[in-house]
Amino acid sequence: MQNTDCTFICEQFTEYQENSLSSEIRAQVDSHLASCSSCLEIFQKLTGVIETLHKLPTLKASSSFNSTLLSRINTLNQETVWQKIYHSSYSRVAGYAIAAGLIFAIGINILIDPIAPMKSGTQSNFAGDKINPNQPTESLAAISDSSANHPVDSLTLQNSTITSQNQSMQLVSGKK
Amino acid sequence: MSEKPLKTDEQLIAEFQNGNENAFVELVDRYKDRLVNFVYRFLHDMTDAEDMVQETFLKVYKNKHAYREIAKFSTWIYTIAGNLARSELRKRKRRKTYTMSALSFDDNEFTPVDPGKDTEGIVFNSYAGEEIMKAIYALPEPFKTIIILRDIQELSYEDISTILDIPMGTVKSRVNRARLKLQETLSYLKE
Numbered sequence: 039m040q041n042t043d044c045t046f047i048c049e050q051f052t053e054y055q056e057n058s059l060s061s062e063i064r065a066q067v068d069s070h071l072a073s074c075s076s077c078l079e080i081f082q083k084l085t086g087v088i089e090t091l092h093k094l095p096t097l098k099a100s101s102s103f104n105s106t107l108l109s110r111i112n113t114l115n116q117e118t119v120w121q122k123i124y125h126s127s128y129s130r131v132a133g134y135a136i137a138a139g140l141i142f143a144i145g146i147n148i149l150i151d152p153i154a155p156m157k158s159g160t161q162s163n164f165a166g167d168k169i170n171p172n173q174p175t176e177s178l179a180a181i182s183d184s185s186a187n188h189p190v191d192s193l194t195l196q197n198s199t200i201t202s203q204n205q206s207m208q209l210v211s212g213k214k
Numbered sequence: 215m216s217e218k219p220l221k222t223d224e225q226l227i228a229e230f231q232n233g234n235e236n237a238f239v240e241l242v243d244r245y246k247d248r249l250v251n252f253v254y255r256f257l258h259d260m261t262d263a264e265d266m267v268q269e270t271f272l273k274v275y276k277n278k279h280a281y282r283e284i285a286k287f288s289t290w291i292y293t294i295a296g297n298l299a300r301s302e303l304r305k306r307k308r309r310k311t312y313t314m315s316a317l318s319f320d321d322n323e324f325t326p327v328d329p330g331k332d333t334e335g336i337v338f339n340s341y342a343g344e345e346i347m348k349a350i351y352a353l354p355e356p357f358k359t360i361i362i363l364r365d366i367q368e369l370s371y372e373d374i375s376t377i378l379d380i381p382m383g384t385v386k387s388r389v390n391r392a393r394l395k396l397q398e399t400l401s402y403l404k405e
């Protein structure tokens with residue numbers, strides 16, 4: 039019985055110290071501590087432990103903490119940006135290849151079709167028709183150009199994102 | 215210029231979610247010391263503790279949108295840091311190469327202290343402080359975490375309840391048992 043009592047009393051120590059016990063239980067702890075030397079010893083040691091814990095020195099992050107974190111974030115950003123570039127340029131190139139293919143096919147049709155009337159049609163229409171065969175060629179050139187240029191554009195754009203991110207973080211780390 | 219009222223952590227993370235990286239840096243400055251202090255008590259090594267806190271902030275940076283305003287920012291970041299620290303401890307235990315001779319407790323959960331690493335760069339006020347550090351490091355879970363959160367970080371029962379996802383009543387009884395266990399461990403170390 040004494041044992042159960044001691045266990046129960048020890049369970050109350052934290053709330054006893056924090057003054058959050060009911061007055062009834064508080065009185066029970068008081069009277070037990072007055073009569074039980076082993077519980078009193080535990081209580082006193084416990085109080086000492088908590089005091090020491092609260093007095094432990096506060097540690098500080100090193101002075102290079104922010105700059106290290108900044109460089110890790112920049113590495114992370116560059117990785118993500120490069121992944122994005124890879125994916126976007128890959129899909130863009132694929133997209134342009136398909137588009138170029140389609141337009142090329144259409145172009146061939148247009149090229150072939152005007153030729154057909156050229157062969158069978160009257161001379162009078164030729165002057166006007168002359169422009170037509172050129173147009174698909176021009177647009178094809180434009181497409182192949184754009185397929186070469188756009189990924190470069192996207193690269194420049196993405197690079198400028200990196201730079202602006204770097205700048206904002208540098209600015210920030212400089213502020214510290 | 216009139217003094218601006220200090221922004222809450224929750225305001226800062228909201229700003230960061232909207233793309234303001236200065237807000238992130240402000241949060242780093244607010245939490246880095248607290249978290250280093252927190253994680254160090256688990257790992258007992260300053261370099262590892264800093265590295266783990268950096269990981270914590272990188273997680274916050276990468277997953278900023280995972281934060282929801284229903285929780286306090288502090289409990290969210292403590293949860294991330296605590297999980298990282300504890301998983302690092304588990305990893306260490308798996309690749310444990312040194313012996314348990316320095317501290318031979320009954321409990322298998324105890325992790326040995328590497329005496330070469332424990333106090334590097336830190337000057338303790340007293341011998342008792344260093345001793346208590348070793349005792350905390352040697353405490354089994356869940357006592358270790360609860361002691362660190364309550365008695366070193368001095369967090370409220372409510373916050374601890376959120377971080378550990380256990381009821382308030384359990385937090386209180388665990389704090390009490392952890393303190394008793396710590397006191398027991400200290401007596402053991404003194405013998």
Ligand SMILES: [Zn+2]
Binds near residue numbers: 043047075077078
């Ligand atoms: Zn007793």
